[in-house]
Amino acid sequence: xxxxxxxxxxxxxxxxxxxxxxxxxxxxxxxxxxxxxxxxxxxxxxxxxxxxxxxxxxxxxxxxxxxxxxxxxxxxxxxxxxxxxxxxxxxxxxxxxxxxxxxxxxxxxxxxxxxxxxxxxxxxxxxxxxxxxxxxxxxxxxxxxxxxxxxxxxxxxxxxxxxxxxxxxxxxxxxxxxxxxxxxxxxxxxxxxxxxxxxxxxxxxxxxxxxxxxxxxxxxxxxxxxxxxxxxxxxxxxxxxxxxxxxxxxxxxxxxxxxxxxxxxxxxxxxxxxxxxxxxxxxxxxxxxxxxxxxxxxxxxxxxxxxxxxxxxxxxxxxxxxxxxxxxxxxxxxxxxxxxxxxxxxxxxxx
Numbered sequence: 079x080x081x082x083x084x085x086x087x088x089x090x091x092x093x094x095x096x097x098x099x100x101x102x103x104x105x106x107x108x109x110x111x112x113x114x115x116x117x118x119x120x121x122x123x124x125x126x127x128x129x130x131x132x133x134x135x136x137x138x139x140x141x142x143x144x145x146x147x148x149x150x151x152x153x154x155x156x157x158x159x160x161x162x163x164x165x166x167x168x169x170x171x172x173x174x175x176x177x178x179x180x181x182x183x184x185x186x187x188x189x190x191x192x193x194x195x196x197x198x199x200x201x202x203x204x205x206x207x208x209x210x211x212x213x214x215x216x217x218x219x220x221x222x223x224x225x226x227x228x229x230x231x232x233x234x235x236x237x238x239x240x241x242x243x244x245x246x247x248x249x250x251x252x253x254x255x256x257x258x259x260x261x262x263x264x265x266x267x268x269x270x271x272x273x274x275x276x277x278x279x280x281x282x283x284x285x286x287x288x289x290x291x292x293x294x295x296x297x298x299x300x301x302x303x304x305x306x307x308x309x310x311x312x313x314x315x316x317x318x319x320x321x322x323x324x325x326x327x328x329x330x331x332x333x334x335x336x337x338x339x340x341x342x343x344x345x346x347x348x349x350x351x352x353x354x355x356x357x358x359x360x361x362x363x364x365x366x367x368x369x370x371x372x373x374x375x376x377x378x379x380x381x382x383x384x385x386x387x388x389x390x391x392x393x394x395x396x397x398x399x400x401x402x403x404x405x406x407x408x409x410x411x412x413x414x415x416x417x418x419x420x421x422x423x424x425x426x427x428x429x
Contacts, residue, residue, distance in 0.1 A: 099128035100146065100166075109157040113166060113263055113315075119243035121263040126236070126246070129173065142175035147183055149191050156188045160210050161315035165261060168293060168317035171219040172250060172259040174234045184216045199397060201348045201362050206395050218329075219319075222292045226321065228255040238273040245312070247272050254280050258289070258320040262312040271309045276302040279322070288327070289320040295329035342366050342395065347414045347421035350400070354426040357403035361386070363414050363421075367393045375400060376411045383410070402427040 097104035100111045102124060112124040127133065136142065146154040146166050155163045163186065170177045181187075182197040185208040198204055205213035223229050232252035237260075239247045244264035250257045256279050262268055281287060281302040289305065290297040298310075298320075305322075312318065321327050342364035350359045365371065373387035383405065386398045400412070407429045413422045 098145065098148075098151075101151075106150070109152045109154065111158070113162050114158055118264045121244045122242055122246045125261075125263070129234075129236075129248075143178055144170040144173055144175045145178040145180060146170060147180045148178070149180075152190050153180075153182065153187050155186050155210075156190075159315075160186070160212075163212070164215060165263070165315050165317045167216065168219060168319055169259065169261055171223045172229055172257060172319050173248075174232070174250065177223065179216060179220075184213050186210045186212045196352075199360055199362055200351055201346075201364075202395050202397065207397075218293070222319075222321075226255065226257060228252045228257045232257070235275075237275070240271045241268060244268075245270050249275070251279070256322045257292075258308075258318075258322065260310070260312060260318045260320075262314060262316055265314040267311060267313050269309060270312045271307055274305045274308050276306050281322075285324055287322055287324055289322055290327040290329060291318050292321050292327065292329055293317065293319055297326050299326075342393070345416050345419050345421075347423065349423055350412065350425045354428040355402065356427065356429050358399055358401055359425060360397050360399050361412055361414070362395070362397045363416075364395045365391060365393055365416050367417075369417050371396075372413075372415045373398060374413050376413065378409045378411070380411075386412075387414075400425075 100113070102110050102112060102115055112121055112128060115121055115124060146163075154166065158166070181191070182194075185205060187194065187197055198207075228250045232250040232255070235249045235251070237247040237249055237258065239245045239260065245260065245262050245268065247258065247260040247270075250259070258272070258274060260270060260272055262270065279302070283302055285301070286299055287302060287305070288297050288299045289308075298305075298308075310318065343366055344364075345366060346364045348362040350361045352359060361373065363371075363373075369390065371387050371389065371391045372385070374382055375384040375386065376382050384400065386400060402410075405427060407427050410425050410427060411422060412425060413420055
């Protein structure tokens with residue numbers, strides 16, 4: 079309470095502090111967590127223990143750093159998939175505490191951090207390598223985390239739900255602002271009934287209120303009495319984060335959020351990275367329009383050793399990896415051709 083600004087949510091029983099509260103057992107080889115526990119019907123109880131410090135609560139001044147992955151953990155998406163990754167991100171950004179986005183988490187990097195030489199590449203926007211379009215999803219939940227006092231400084235209260243074995247719900251609130259989060263940690267769709275404490279929310283019983291899901295922009299409307307036992311369908315491994323207000327809240331859904339990075343205006347080729355390398359390096363280039371691209375590698379005598387690209391490609395930023403494991407140490411030359419233009423650069427393989 080007096081010795082740190084933020085405390086990681088690790089359990090204290092391990093001599094090596096890599097067992098954090100989402101992890102059901104300490105296992106550095108895989109990710110055994112609440113959210114992939116083999117018995118779905120235990121997940122709500124496991125989550126309740128994790129969120130409440132096993133029922134002991136926290137100091138009133140405590141700030142808990144919430145994370146789903148860090149340098150000692152496998153990237154979450156590797157063992158949990160996209161749906162559960164989005165669900166747990168929504169959980170962490172709507173919980174009390176301080177949410178952490180670990181390096182590469184925002185674009186769905188897989189594997190273990192110790193096995194990945196680098197996550198982002200020079201000359202490319204962060205969201206260029208984002209196959210699942212997670213980057214705008216994180217942009218959206220970060221926006222609401224920064225915008226809503228109920229999320230960044232409000233109180234926390236669990237809400238009773240049915241079925242309760244794998245569905246979990248809680249309220250974040252401050253003054254007259256209320257946010258309700260509902261998670262379905264099971265693989266199948268369910269109809270969820272949540273007991274919303276409308277009598278504690280300072281709502282006008284005669285006013286129509288709107289529950290806007292800030293993840294998607296979908297909304298429900300009705301009198302407070304109609305929300306006292308809120309029943310909604312909820313897909314497997316999904317979350318709803320409802321903001322309660324007397325008007326519909328405008329949400330830029332994740333499908334509409336686009337990157338600020340425009341297509342490149344010219345044909346450019348960057349120096350390979352890393353350089354020198356052993357045995358892998360990446361060659362990055364950009365093309366302003368669609369067309370045929372060739373990328374060939376030569377030895378210092380000018381003999382071709384590999385053709386990495388020889389195909390039509392769309393306008394944009396591109397990257398290709400060169401594996402030098404079967405080649406001898408030395409200087410190599412790569413040449414990229416596009417639209418009657420070419421770039422030639424040297425790279426060094428050191429074993």
